[in-house]
Amino acid sequence: MPDLGAYVVDLRQDRIGRVMGHEGPYVQLRPPGGGLEWDCPPESLRPAGHRDMLRARVTELNRESRLP
Structure with a gap:
């Protein structure tokens, strides 16, 4: 199991995510x-x-730059 906070790639969707829990x-x-x-x-x-x-x-960074 990956550590909390680690970035991983979901191979099913080629999508990056940060591990938030199990x-x-x-x-x-x-x-x-x-x-x-x-x-x-x-x-x-x-x-x-x-x-x-x-x-x-x-x-x-792009998301943060759009926040008020």
């Missing part, structure tokens, strides 16, 4: 910069690489 057999993920959480089985996850992390950070 619920039963699933890992709860939230998109970079916030949004609705989704559940993913741990076998469908891989650790985020450098390119994934950069993409996630840009998404977070």
Whole structure:
């Protein structure tokens, strides 16, 4: 199981998420910069690489720049 706060990639959707918790057999993920959480089985996850992390950070910064 990935650590809380770690970035991972949901291989089913090629979607980056931050680990928010573990619920039963699933890992709860939230998109970079916030949004609705989704559940993913741990076998469908891989650790985020450098390119994934950069993409996630840009998404977070873009979201923050739009906040009042």
